[in-house]
Amino acid sequence: MKKSFLFLLLLFIQFANSQTPVQELALVKKDGKYGYLTKEGTFRIEPKYKNAKNFSEGLAAVEDNGKWGFIDMKGTLVIPATFDNVKYFGSGICVVSKDKKWVYINTKGEVLTAPASEKLFDFENGVAFIKQGNKIGLMNPKMTVVLEPKYDVIKPFENGFAKVKNNDNWGIINTAGKIVVEIAYQEIGNYYKATTWAKKGESFGLVAAGKFIPVDGADKIWDFGTQDLTYARKNGKIGFIDLKGNWAILPIYDKAKAFSKNLAPVLVGSKWGYINLKGEFIIPPTYSDAETFSSNGLAPIKESNWGFINEKGKIVIPTQYGITSNGFVLSLFSDQEKGFINGVARVKNEKKWGFLKPDGTVLGNQWFDNAELFQK
Template identity: 50%
Template sequence: MKKIIIFSLFFLGQSIFAQKLALVKEKAKIGYIDTSGTYSIEPNFDTSKSFSDGLAAVKIGKFWGFIGKDGKMEIEPAFSNVKDFHDGICMVESDGGWYYINKKGEKLTMPSSDKLYDFNEGLALMKVAGKIGAFDTNGKVIIPAEYDVIKPFNNGFAKVSKKGQWGIIDTTGKVTVPLEYDNIGEYVNGITWAQKGDAYGIIDGDLFRELEGADDIWDFGSQSITYARKNGKVGFTDKTGNWIIEPKFDKARAFNQNLAPVSVGGKWGYIGLDGNYVIEPAYNDAEVFSDDRLAPVKGKSWGFIDPSGKLVIPMEYDITVSFGFNEKNKGFNDGVSRVKKSGKWSFIDTSGNILGNKWFYNAELFQN
């Protein structure tokens, strides 16, 4: 019996700390709800931030501390300013200076840097004599300070620049794409776009293929297809650097679920991989389908359609950009979308139900 109780408590704890919570403001106080719309942490705070890496910053009096997902104080309020936790480490300010702490609130010794940066994918950037490098959570320098620019890492890769030329490195500092381009996109599934002189093209691995006539290319999304512009019109290219859908649209957005929103003459619809309309242009605006197989579309306000074009959630909301770097789509992620109506915020599920049937003065995105 004792073992059963111990295991039950263990899995209950794991469940609590794995769940995503959203910061909400009800009247003058801030609390946190789970994805059922139920308060996990009652609204008791005047000032606080969203959860990140399992902890949320809260301000008590003049000082900031951190709570866990059970609402208990994990790091006592002692800081005049704080950032968010990433990779178990957070930047905090005390006595006029910034430094790093761990989840025990202990000050960490890290390599000297002219400016402190948040950790991202296990690394923090460092600036030394105007050059940028990076070190890991143990304070070991992984990338020497030799670059002019290092952009944030995304899925293990980052754009870097030296003497005006751009390339891609991984989190070990290995150069994945040589620094020989005038501009470069995000590296997604081994593919990106780049500009070399007047030529725009696709890099698959380390091979650059010019896309005929292109004067702009956008980042790849979840599918190995992206959109590009030629002579003022937008079409689509695959990773071979060939036009697979000729440029004939005024505007476009990324493919997902084998559908892409496109605009001609101010009206938006959706095309399939053959470039033909699957959903006829009838909307004032339209966004990418999410992995929940719903896409936001706009008449006077926003609603949601399924891949057949059926309106499954009425057009009566405002929406905002959603969760994080890899989920830039507006609308649904993980079965939930943040919406606004009559000046208040809430969340809806994929059936259009309001979570907990509650509206808030403010509601931030669900975070771990």
């Protein structure tokens, strides 16, 4: 009976450990040194590195005496600092430079033999590009070619799909290299629910089930986001179309951004507000700029500076922060990275960077010379 109890206890501990999520850490710079912050606002790894990079797949590159190696989330150097330059891990593989040569390594630091390629590319979505001559193909993490180099261009994969180009025509493939939208369009968008926008001849429309459906009067269409509407332009004004190519909200706005939480920012004249799925203003256009709502129901809005509103339009975090860096606006990041991500928002205050919590307090009550998004 005692042995059975111990056996069950060990199984429970093993299961609990297997269910423990990998914690996200943020790379921050304080007093000229880099360290890694937890979402509790404390340092998991104290600032001590002259140079360091974000975590990816549980490993982060750090510089030691002019060479790069990799630490784990405990700060232990698990791959010795012997590299001249490094990128980020994806699918357990990283591109590194050593002795003036770029190679792939695994999480043990072992050099891998890869298919012939004129350039080494990072793994994303379980594949990496290979380049031979002027053509691009794909390989998998087993270093096996899954798509012989045949395309002039392959754009980065998003959610398992990528735009490809041959002879000035665009289409879409999946990570197995299979064509899901034929290479037949002058322009093409992202792949969302087996649908994409495209330009065919002089017409803009949607492609679904291999069929091109023109959108009445559209001369530009933007990518679908997280909802089944996207914005499009007609006669210089912006409206919203559905997955069938119908104008769900008439094009009457000067600018617009994606729907999220059933609300979308739109510009009327010089002011931004938010409309619902019927095109009705739920939050009046009073802001000089506005971004999409995050999953927690808060959206960044700008008066003289940036703050956050809830879905009823109430300002819950005062407009006293910046979200620009080195002259580049935060639109360098995706829409979902402009506000709250998994509980915190990256903001700037008096030339320092930090993280806000939804109640408006500053994570750890600390500001930094620089702060990157949380990664794991």
